[in-house]
Amino acid sequence: MNGSLHYDVVVLGLGVAGLTAATRLAEGGARVCVLAKGVGSTHLAPGTVDVLGYDPERVEEPAAAIPRFIAAHPDHPYALIGADAIAPALEWFAATLEHGPQPAYRYTGGLERNHLLPTAVGVARPSALVPQTMAGGDMRSNEPVCVVGIPVLRDFYAALCAGNLRNAGVPARAIEVDIDVGRVEANSLLLARRLDDPSFRAAFAARLALLVRPGERVALPAILGLRDPFGAWSDLERRLARPVFEIPTLPPSTPGMRVYDALVAALRAAGGRIVLGAEVLDVERSGERVTSVRAHSSGHDTVYGARWVVLATGGFGSGAIELGSDWQAREKVLGLALRGMPGPGEPRFTAGYFGPQPMSPVGVAVDSSLLAEGTENVFVAGAALPGSVPWREGSGEGIALASGHFVAQAVLEREGATATA
Amino acid sequence: MEKLSTDLLVIGGGATGTGVAWDGALRGLDVVLVERGDLASGTSGRFHGLLHSGGRYAVKDPNAADECARENGVVRHVAADCVEDTGGLFVTTPFDDPAYADLFVNGCRDTGVPCEEIDPARALREEPRLNPRISRAFRVPDASVDVWKLAWALARAAQGRGARILPYHETVAVHRDRDRVHGARVRDSRSGDEFDIEARVTVSATGAWAGQLAELAQIEGVRVMPGRGIMIGMNHRLVNTVVNRCQMPTDGDIIVPIRTVSVIGTTDVDTDDPDDHSVLQDEVDAMLDDGERLVPGFKEARALRVWTGVRPLFEDRKEGGPASSRDVTRAHALLDHLDRDGVSGFFTITGGKLTTYRLMAEETVDAVCRQLGEPRPCATSTTRLPGSGDGKYLHVGDRLGRRERELQDDQLICECEMITRGQVEDAVRQRGTIDLDDLRRLLRLGMGPCQGGFCIYRATGILRGMHGINTEQANEALLDYVRERWKGAWPVLYGDQLRQARFDEWVFQGLLDVEHFA
Numbered sequence: 001m002n003g004s005l006h007y008d009v010v011v012l013g014l015g016v017a018g019l020t021a022a023t024r025l026a027e028g029g030a031r032v033c034v035l036a037k038g039v040g041s042t043h044l045a046p047g048t049v050d051v052l053g054y055d056p057e058r059v060e061e062p063a064a065a066i067p068r069f070i071a072a073h074p075d076h077p078y079a080l081i082g083a084d085a086i087a088p089a090l091e092w093f094a095a096t097l098e099h100g101p102q103p104a105y106r107y108t109g110g111l112e113r114n115h116l117l118p119t120a121v122g123v124a125r126p127s128a129l130v131p132q133t134m135a136g137g138d139m140r141s142n143e144p145v146c147v148v149g150i151p152v153l154r155d156f157y158a159a160l161c162a163g164n165l166r167n168a169g170v171p172a173r174a175i176e177v178d179i180d181v182g183r184v185e186a187n188s189l190l191l192a193r194r195l196d197d198p199s200f201r202a203a204f205a206a207r208l209a210l211l212v213r214p215g216e217r218v219a220l221p222a223i224l225g226l227r228d229p230f231g232a233w234s235d236l237e238r239r240l241a242r243p244v245f246e247i248p249t250l251p252p253s254t255p256g257m258r259v260y261d262a263l264v265a266a267l268r269a270a271g272g273r274i275v276l277g278a279e280v281l282d283v284e285r286s287g288e289r290v291t292s293v294r295a296h297s298s299g300h301d302t303v304y305g306a307r308w309v310v311l312a313t314g315g316f317g318s319g320a321i322e323l324g325s326d327w328q329a330r331e332k333v334l335g336l337a338l339r340g341m342p343g344p345g346e347p348r349f350t351a352g353y354f355g356p357q358p359m360s361p362v363g364v365a366v367d368s369s370l371l372a373e374g375t376e377n378v379f380v381a382g383a384a385l386p387g388s389v390p391w392r393e394g395s396g397e398g399i400a401l402a403s404g405h406f407v408a409q410a411v412l413e414r415e416g417a418t419a420t421a
Numbered sequence: 422m423e424k425l426s427t428d429l430l431v432i433g434g435g436a437t438g439t440g441v442a443w444d445g446a447l448r449g450l451d452v453v454l455v456e457r458g459d460l461a462s463g464t465s466g467r468f469h470g471l472l473h474s475g476g477r478y479a480v481k482d483p484n485a486a487d488e489c490a491r492e493n494g495v496v497r498h499v500a501a502d503c504v505e506d507t508g509g510l511f512v513t514t515p516f517d518d519p520a521y522a523d524l525f526v527n528g529c530r531d532t533g534v535p536c537e538e539i540d541p542a543r544a545l546r547e548e549p550r551l552n553p554r555i556s557r558a559f560r561v562p563d564a565s566v567d568v569w570k571l572a573w574a575l576a577r578a579a580q581g582r583g584a585r586i587l588p589y590h591e592t593v594a595v596h597r598d599r600d601r602v603h604g605a606r607v608r609d610s611r612s613g614d615e616f617d618i619e620a621r622v623t624v625s626a627t628g629a630w631a632g633q634l635a636e637l638a639q640i641e642g643v644r645v646m647p648g649r650g651i652m653i654g655m656n657h658r659l660v661n662t663v664v665n666r667c668q669m670p671t672d673g674d675i676i677v678p679i680r681t682v683s684v685i686g687t688t689d690v691d692t693d694d695p696d697d698h699s700v701l702q703d704e705v706d707a708m709l710d711d712g713e714r715l716v717p718g719f720k721e722a723r724a725l726r727v728w729t730g731v732r733p734l735f736e737d738r739k740e741g742g743p744a745s746s747r748d749v750t751r752a753h754a755l756l757d758h759l760d761r762d763g764v765s766g767f768f769t770i771t772g773g774k775l776t777t778y779r780l781m782a783e784e785t786v787d788a789v790c791r792q793l794g795e796p797r798p799c800a801t802s803t804t805r806l807p808g809s810g811d812g813k814y815l816h817v818g819d820r821l822g823r824r825e826r827e828l829q830d831d832q833l834i835c836e837c838e839m840i841t842r843g844q845v846e847d848a849v850r851q852r853g854t855i856d857l858d859d860l861r862r863l864l865r866l867g868m869g870p871c872q873g874g875f876c877i878y879r880a881t882g883i884l885r886g887m888h889g890i891n892t893e894q895a896n897e898a899l900l901d902y903v904r905e906r907w908k909g910a911w912p913v914l915y916g917d918q919l920r921q922a923r924f925d926e927w928v929f930q931g932l933l934d935v936e937h938f939a
Contacts, residue, residue: 044924046932058937120878121896123934154832154842155875157882163892168939185832248932250875317923323915325709325720349911353904354936357911359919391931 007033007273009411010293010306012280012333013320015040016397017382018312019263020089020404023096025310026270028412033304034267035278035295039260040314041383045396046119046248047222047255049093049129051086051111052078053394062128062398063087063111075340075361075387077399080368081406086398087111089405090129100262104230108135116140118219120156120249122147122164122172126394131255133224133233136217136245143243144171146216148208151178152186155250156221175211179204191223192254195232205239212242222246222255229258275302280333283309288376290334308377308411311336312404315363315383323348323359331364331384337373339365339386360389370407379407423616425585427453429789430604430620432592432634434458435465436568436775438626439575439586440782440801446582447804448786448797453618454576454584455607457591459859461572463695464628465775466862467730469652469686470568470679471663472496473776474509474561476536477670479528480521485752486532489776493562495802496779502808503571505815507678509563509663510544511536512555516714517668522557525667529561536561548660550716563663565679567815568775569862574806581807595623595638595767602638602758602767622789624768628733629695631771640762645771647695647731650687651704653913656723656870658817659683659716666715673711680817681838681869682725685712695731700912723870723921724913726906735772753781757788765792834883835876837869845883855884855894857902867902870918872910874925877902878933896938903929 011022014036026032052062052069059065066086070079078086090110098106107129109115114126116139124139137145145165149158158174165172179191194200212218218236224246225232236244248255264274278297283290292305313320313333321338323329327348329338340362342348348359363386365373370385372378381403383390390396429445431438434456442454456462475489497504513522529536537560544558545551576586587607593615594606604620625634628645635643658678666674672688688704705727712719735754753773758764770785783799790797805812820839831841848863849855857880860866866880867873877899885895903925914922929935 041927044927119933121881121899121933121935121938123937123939125934125937154834154879157879157885160882160885160892160895163885164896164938167892184829250878250928250932315923316919317927319917319920323919325724325915327915349914351908351911353907354930359914391927394931396931 004303004305006305007031008306008415009308009310010035010304011310011312013040013312013314013382014274014276015312015314015382016042016259016400017404018310019267020401021310021312021381021408022272023263023267023270024405024408025411026267026272028408030412030415032272034272034274035280035293035304036276037279042256042260043253044251045253045256047131047253047259048117048127048134049090049107049397049401050394051128051398053114053126054392058126059114061113073387077385077388077403080370081402085406086402089401092405093401094129096266097262101265102227102229102258102262105258106132108132118161118165118247120161120247122161122168124168128398133229133246136243137219137247139168139170142170144216145219146212147172147174147219149174149176150191150221151176152181153188153191153221154185155187161247177207177211187252188221188223188249188254189226189252192226195223196225196227198235201232201235202239205236209240212240217243217245219245219247222248222253226254226257283334288374290375290378308379310379310381310407311364311372311384312381313384317383320384321362329362334378337365338362361387363387369410370403379410381407424619425453425616426619427451428621430618430623431626432605432623433626433628434460434572434588435463435626435628436461436572436778437628437770437773437781439572440778441624441626441770441785442579442584442586443575444782444786444799444801446579446584447800448790452579452584454586455590455592456588457610459588459862460576461569461862464730464733465568465572467728468775469675469677469684470565471675471677472504472564472566473774474563475532475534476509476511476529476561476563477665479532479534480524481670483528483532486528486534488780490532490534492777492780496776497564499801499804500571500574500806500809501812501814503567503574503815505565505679505817507563507565507662509561509665510548511559511561511665511667512544512551513557513667514552514714515554517666519556521668525559534561548662548664550659551664552715552717557667559667565663565677566775567680574808577807592634592637597638597764600763601765621793622766622768624770624785624789626770628771629731631733631769635769638764638767640758640764642737643756643769644736645733646736647692648734649690649692649697649729649731651700651708651727651729652684652686653708653727654682654684654725656682656725659719659722664715673708676712676715680865692731698729700727700729705912723916723918725870725872725918726909727913728909733771753777755784755788759792834879835866835869837871838865840864840866840876842883845880846887849884849887855890855898857898858905867906871921872906872925873902874921874928899935
């Protein structure tokens with residue numbers, strides 16, 4: 001059975017960029033439908049908002065560093081979006097999370113100064129905006145840290161984390177407190193669901209309290225609840241009478257899922273629609289405009305008519321851009337032109353793992369308004385954009401939020417112009 | 422530092438060297454083996470894993486075919502636990518000269534390689550991904566062999582007879598007193614300590630490095646022409662039988678299913694340096710095209726990794742040498758330097774191939790015993806190695822079977838290869854190593870499709886939690902591993918494996934930020 005539906009905007013992709021663009025569009029009054037093959041990178045990412053962490057030295061103050069960064073990287077998404085557009089996107093994100101479905105859960109920080117939060121191996125990682133549940137881990141403080149390992153969680157190793165914290169000058173030690181889940185191994189999500197339960201938290205805190213020492217900050221892997229992270233976090237702080245913070249670790253990412261849940265709730269509240277499990281089959285074009293997208297989901301092929309399309313499907317990591325065994329790269333969803341591909345005979349990758357990799361900044365070719373090359377109504381946001389290496393720059397969420405915001409604004413302005421005309 | 426004294430010093434810890442150590446120990450000699458890296462980390466660990474039936478040489482090199490045919494059965498018997506009985510097929514594809522098949526049949530008959538022609542339709546039923554246009558198919562007893570398992574089984578067997586096995590000990594000098602070699606000076610590459618080993622006989626089983634080693638003994642003219650070949654490991658077993666193209670041996674004409682993956686090989690490029698591991702883009706492209714000829718759709722599968730191995734093709738400079746390495750004999754060369762150079766107490770065993778490691782070891786230790794004037798009969802063709810006592814072959818489902826039994830007992834650390842926390846801890850304790858690459862060879866840690874994206878952080882955390890391992894060592898183990906993995910990954914990154922690599926980059930460089938350890 002086939003159907004046909006009409007929207008103002010079809011957004012492709014359900015990561016931070018797609019969710020941001022769609023929610024902003026819906027909030028601005030547009031009729032929006034998000035089509036996504038699956039969830040985006042939220043479930044893999046640490047849940048922090050990284051705007052600019054390395055250039056290539058560690059960035060302390062993103063607000064001060066971004067103009068220099070843009071000047072040095074004129075092809076970077078930030079250069080197209082503009083430094084001034086980043087802060088409003090972050091403010092919107094923080095406000096959206098604060099009013100999200102997780103009561104009182106909020107983010108803290110901004111562009112003035114990066115937090116330096118420990119990774120699961122105890123490295124100080126710079127992030128601009130972070131969950132309040134993580135902020136207490138800032139490594140500028142030399143307040144001692146007690147890192148709590150949970151043996152059943154095979155995705156976090158307290159001794160390694162504490163050892164590197166010490167190497168970085170933060171007094172730290174590791175302890176272990178197990179959680180009985182009735183089996184030999186668990187992931188973060190399973191434990192987070194336990195910690196959503198206040199009675200479980202009380203029992204867990206009572207066991208922890210016997211082991212933590214006065215003056216210590218208590219670090220836990222990021223398992224402090226999925227539905228009620230503020231409750232879990234504040235409850236532990238109160239019961240231990242110690243500062244508590246989370247350290248993000250291997251996927252699945254509980255903090256990332258909180259972001260996903262909050263943005264999806266905001267999108268739905270603003271009237272947007274989500275079709276998850278939708279695979280784009282093809283599109284109809286009229287000249288340089290994409291007029292509809294045909295997608296397959298739940299056994300149906302549906303045509304989604306749209307005046308505007310936002311492509312937020314990600315880059316090589318999501319599979320939306322693919323390098324074939326013929327060494328040709330393709331944007332697989334809409335067949336858009338790419339930018340930045342190494343020429344014939346030029347290296348695609350180089351032998352140094354931490355060295356420059358020519359393929360890394362390849363993305364969909366766009367103009368200065370983030371319109372895809374060769375189209376009049378397809379905007380591009382997030383990791384599909386060319387010119388950045390976000391996992392090295394520490395810029396993934398910053399680009400996703402700022403570009404999602406930017407394209408939503410661009411569509412709304414053009415919609416307004418259309419309506420006026 | 423202590424000074425060791427022994428009957429037989431074996432230099433080189435590949436299949437041949439560990440084979441010589443085991444053979445010598447089994448005959449009652451006191452043995453010390455030194456290897457500059459991990460066991461089977463040179464040529465032995467850098468091939469496709471084929472236990473030859475001999476079919477590949479049936480036309481071109483009847484002597485090699487005959488040796489392989491005999492040793493295939495012996496290795497299956499003594500080292501069953503390291504062998505997977507995949508069987509092999511030679512198939513005539515539309516790209517092969519159809520006339521070769523009859524030569525092949527005759528060659529197999531003449532050399533004793535068991536070979537049965539089967540209906541191509543039957544071959545396709547057994548291996549449905551094979552090129553459907555094959556015109557003839559022959560069944561041979563090819564198999565795949567886990568060479569790291571084999572080398573360690575040989576080493577453990579030798580240790581059981583008192584041998585001392587010293588990986589990560591590099592030979593820095595060979596002691597020669599006029600016309601007699603009497604041992605060597607070695608350096609422990611981990612501690613930096615050097616010490617002497619006094620030996621009645623020294624055997625160089627250094628393969629492609631035999632010329633370099635001979636020079637340490639001031640013996641000239643031992644030339645091993647390193648023939649460099651690339652192999653590409655594909656995720657999953659695209660075939661479950663070793664598949665060869667029925668043609669004169671050439672590049673990219675064999676796919677070997679081994680453990681969880683399959684390996685296509687190989688190329689042959691002359692090189693001067695046995696430590697040359699360069700991979701040429703043209704070689705990769707040609708290999709992928711070759712895969713496509715045997716298994717249509719090959720290029721859509723994920724290429725995990727490419728590696729190079731150097732064949733030790735012996736060429737004695739005392740005679741005129743041939744032009745290209747593929748034409749040099751695959752047969753092995755045993756040099757008694759007393760006969761050749763008037764130097765006693767020193768032998769070089771090189772050339773050959775993994776399948777004939779035992780035969781090479783037997784001939785070597787025979788010669789050693791002759792020179793010592795102590796006739797001791799060889800028993801390696803009938804004595805089973807540790808782990809192979811019940812004669813049961815390795816099976817790809819073994820780990821899954823064990824996992825199902827132990828589901829409630831131990832955490833899974835590497836999902837791709839089904840390795841548990843207990844296995845990692847046991848391996849670290851038993852081997853006394855903190856090198857994750859050693860654990861890779863021992864357990865296949867990180868060798869599956871995710872190439873360490875999850876398990877390497879976990880293994881590092883486990884290492885750090887173990888007694889006596891500090892944070893710096895654990896960090897270094899992690900960094901060494903990710904750098905080393907990348908070397909084999911980047912030349913074949915495309916399709917879903919690039920997607921996987923991007924995920925791994927997010928984990929290591931983004932989430933963990935391992936580039937910025939304090």
